[in-house]
Amino acid sequence: MLRAAGGRVELGDRRPEDPPLPDELNAALREWAAFAVAAGRSGMPDERELVRRRGRQLASRVAGVRGRPVEYVDPMSGVVESVRALPSPVPRADGRRRSLAVEPPGPTPWGTGLPIAAFFAVLVTIGDVQLSSAFAEAFGLLWVPANLLVGLGLAPSLYLLSTVPFWRWPAIGAAVGLVAAWVVLLVSLLG
Structure with missing residues (x-):
């Protein structure tokens, strides 16, 4: 059970097989409990809602560490609810992480994407040709390894950006x- 009481957090229902909570999670729980006391005194509705949402988030993280649902006591209303851990992104067979998006991605926007790609293709072509030509005038054929280094240096970033x-x-x-x-x-x- 996760409850904010008197500016501190009470974690009841602890079992011997439960792993200890990480230090950063303990710090976040203490901060939340202190804020819950302050928000309870002020009575501002937006602060109370913030305390509720943050408490549910923290209860979900505690449930994830413990590997089972946690009873969460809302410090503003006293309502008890069972909170499960949010699923973590699971690596796919190809090593990339699966998205947690609820909605599947929409269709590929070819109509707007291709002009953007064409613009960047022209921009990079002109820039690379001008840079390599200037380098060739100054240093001769050293433009070849220099241009290889530019391409190889950009390759990892371009590969990572291709998934966004x-x-x-x-x-x-x-x-x-x-x-x-x-x-x-x-x-x-x-x-």
Whole structure:
């Protein structure tokens, strides 16, 4: 049972097999209990609602640590409710974490995404060609390893951004721009 009483937290119903709570969770519980006392005195409705929501969140975290539901006593109304742990993101077979979003993702916005990707492709192509041309004028063929380092340095960031809904479009555009810059630079080197 999780209850804020007199500015401190009472955790009843402890079993011998229950693991100890992490220090940061204990600190958050103490802070919540102190705030619950202050909010109870002030009587402000928004503060009371904040205490209720935060208490449920903390009860859910305690339930997650203990591995079973926890009885939560609302310090404002005295209502007792059973709180379960929120599911944690579970790694998928490919190693990435599964989203906890309730709604499935919508359709891919190709109509707005492709122009964004095209803009970034042109921007990165022009920037990379200009930078490599200036480097080639100053240092000769050292532009090749320098450009390889730029591409290899950006690759991890572009890969990580490709999984984020909006940022996938600039990442795809930047990757295409780097490839197009290499094609332009190699063609200019040959001719």
